[in-house]
Amino acid sequence: MTTPKNDLTLHCPKEYLLKMLTGKWKPCIFRYAVQGPVRFSQIMKLLPEATRQALTNALRELEESGILERTVVKLKPLHVEYHLTELGIEFIPIFKAVEELNLLPVMQKN
Amino acid sequence: MTTPKNDLTLHCPKEYLLKMLTGKWKPCIFRYAVQGPVRFSQIMKLLPEATRQALTNALRELEESGILERTVVKLKPLHVEYHLTELGIEFIPIFKAVEELNLLPVMQKN
DNA sequence: TGGGGTAGTCATAAAAATTTGACTTATTGT
């Protein structure tokens, strides 16, 4: 997401933000990050079906969107931590709104 | 979206819903539909960059997700109308949450 | 000096989404 390929900003600047949270793994990662800082290895365990590549892509995009920040933690076993930025925190209500949906009619289809 | 290829339901049932609203044009169409029923031709005028095909795809997916309903209006010039279903109405708060984001830090990047 | 852990990168392949351009169907106005 260096320069958004499918740039919705012209027509719908706000929907463009919705796009920032989409992709196969970004929503999941976002929700983990809401709980507190997460490590790369943690995410891999939480999402065993995702490949390293897929996760680094998702994380880079979340970074470039300004939603997550990556920091190297110089401790014990040196590791990397991802945490929500101020902008990222502003996205939380969107997920709150998703949480409050009545899923039943949808889930029954599957 | 016959059967979702990238099925997030296993890990994140709710994010799967977010996916229902994404794609290049679905968010835009959804927002028009929130204002009231919209016709195919109207949407084409509102989104001149989208092709017919792209719009029919998006509309079919929104239908299959149970968000929009398609009805043929037997009047004047016979036409087709898309309007939000009950489930669709439940999605409105998600967009409300998007509306309330502080966009400035993001928009300045572009 | 050599593992083991953590966090990646890189090139390539496969799959999914989107675009292109031509063609279709039904209804209506003249």
Added chain:
DNA sequence: ACAATAAGTCAAATTTTTATGACTACCCCA
């Protein structure tokens, strides 16, 4: 009967996204 409008469909090409598998870099401990 003819053309126009509204709402499409279809096959093929292109673009974007995601997956695969091999390889790298850094630090720490024994």
